[in-house]
Amino acid sequence: MRLLLIEDDRALVLQLKPELERSGFAVDVSHNGVEGEYLGNEDIYDLAILDLGLPERSGIDVLKNWRQANNRLPVIVLTARDAWHERVQGFQAGADDYLGKPFHSEELIARIQALLHRVHQHPAGQLKADGLVLDEQTQSVMLDDGIQYTLTNTEFRLLRYFLLHLDKVLSKSELSEHVYEQDADKDSNVIEVYVRRLREKLGKGRIETRRGQGYVFHGKPT
Numbered sequence: 460m461r462l463l464l465i466e467d468d469r470a471l472v473l474q475l476k477p478e479l480e481r482s483g484f485a486v487d488v489s490h491n492g493v494e495g496e497y498l499g500n501e502d503i504y505d506l507a508i509l510d511l512g513l514p515e516r517s518g519i520d521v522l523k524n525w526r527q528a529n530n531r532l533p534v535i536v537l538t539a540r541d542a543w544h545e546r547v548q549g550f551q552a553g554a555d556d557y558l559g560k561p562f563h564s565e566e567l568i569a570r571i572q573a574l575l576h577r578v579h580q581h582p583a584g585q586l587k588a589d590g591l592v593l594d595e596q597t598q599s600v601m602l603d604d605g606i607q608y609t610l611t612n613t614e615f616r617l618l619r620y621f622l623l624h625l626d627k628v629l630s631k632s633e634l635s636e637h638v639y640e641q642d643a644d645k646d647s648n649v650i651e652v653y654v655r656r657l658r659e660k661l662g663k664g665r666i667e668t669r670r671g672q673g674y675v676f677h678g679k680p681t
């Protein structure tokens with residue numbers, strides 16, 4: 460999943476970005492409201508983390524503009540601690556969740572995961588399909604027969620995207636857009652390599668190749 464982090468506190472960004480990446484998220488950063496709003500209208504992000512106190516345009520205005528343009532990007536706003544009025548404003552402007560500063564990155568990551576599950580209708584706190592469960596904390600997958608595989612970070616990113624989009628045709632370019640960040644070398648052939656590795660672990664009947672279209676991850680193996 461690819462996140463847009465709009466935050467002008469560069470020290471916070473430096474600390475947060477690698478932690479989010481370790482948790483399997485591709486992260487693009489913007490340090491001001493105008494650019495952040497523009498990026499958030501690109502159809503490539505799965506979720507935005509939006510600071511409210513931003514140069515050039517406030518986070519509240521960014522959020523209002525997105526919602527007015529019918530942009531439904533899931534948004535977690537970062538508010539000043541104890542500023543209840545900011546939380547109210549955030550929700551009124553269309554935020555899905557909030558977190559008061561300072562916060563522990565573990566809490567932000569848990570909120571991101573919970574919001575993504577909600578948006579994609581996986582409410583159980585776990586990502587699963589018939590016969591497998593993905594553990595987002597350990598980045599490992601457990602199969603029905605009790606076999607557990609630890610995944611590499613890219614395998615994990617790819618499998619999570621598949622599980623949040625079961626039974627849908629996903630093109631290679633969509634997959635690479637949501638697995639890698641802005642300046643990454645997005646060679647979509649690399650996706651083929653990782654699909655092959657996931658097939659080796661999960662079995663061949665799980666990921667179907669649709670020639671010229673992409674892949675379908677089946678909720679039930681065929």
Ligand code: CA
Pocket residue numbers: 466467468510511512513
């Ligand atoms: Ca700020």
